[in-house]
Amino acid sequence: MGDWVRLCDSQALIDGADAVPFEVRFDGHVCSAFAVRFEGQVHAYLNRCSHVAMEMDWLSNRLFDDTGRWLLCATHGATYAPDSGQCVAGPCQGGLIKVPLEEREGVVYWSPGAPFGLVAQ
Numbered sequence: 001m002g003d004w005v006r007l008c009d010s011q012a013l014i015d016g017a018d019a020v021p022f023e024v025r026f027d028g029h030v031c032s033a034f035a036v037r038f039e040g041q042v043h044a045y046l047n048r049c050s051h052v053a054m055e056m057d058w059l060s061n062r063l064f065d066d067t068g069r070w071l072l073c074a075t076h077g078a079t080y081a082p083d084s085g086q087c088v089a090g091p092c093q094g095g096l097i098k099v100p101l102e103e104r105e106g107v108v109y110w111s112p113g114a115p116f117g118l119v120a121q
Contacts, residue, residue, distance in 0.1 A: 004102060004109035005118065007044075013037035013108060016068020018061040021047070022110065024099060025117035033099050034063060035108060036071070038082035042108050044099035045080075049073040051091040071096070 008020045019034035024046070032047040032055055047055045047063075056063055056073040065072040070088065071080040078090040085096030100111040112118045 003113055004111055007035060007101070007108045007110050010042075010103055010106045010108055013042055015039065016064050019057075019063050020108075021061055023119040024110075024112065025119055026097070026115060030119050033110075034061070035099075035101060035110070036063060036082055041083065042101050042103050043082055043085070044101045044110055045071075045085050045096035046099065048097065049075065049078050049092070050087065050094045050096060051076050051078045 007022055012020050013035060015037050019036045021032060021034050024031055024033045026046060033044055034047050035042055035044040047057065049056050051073065054075060063071045071082050076091050078092040079088050080086065080092065080096050081088050085098050087095055099116060102109045
């Protein structure tokens with residue numbers, strides 16, 4: 001299984017619903033990240049808007065808009081495609097930074113491989 005780290009049970013991620021948060025080391029800093037499910041697939045990104053490097057949640061772990069179709073930065077309205085992290089509207093400056101995920105046998109795992117690292121406990 002290599003360097004994959006258990007994140008959560010698959011059932012914790014529901015299409016268009018709340019994210020599962022976790023921390024990663026990125027560029028030498030501890031950063032928040034989140035995992036979501038969209039159209040049956042799991043995706044994870046740094047919780048950092050490309051417009052201004054700040055966390056995007058408008059409520060804790062709530063990153064989808066009211067339709068469950070788009071990831072939305074609560075501060076300035078930057079809107080991202082949940083399956084790619086690409087900017088689709090608003091003041092985005094590029095896309096979200098993707099964190100590698102895998103889903104196997106009812107469990108979601110993330111990879112702390114480059115450029116990501118584990119956060120010391």
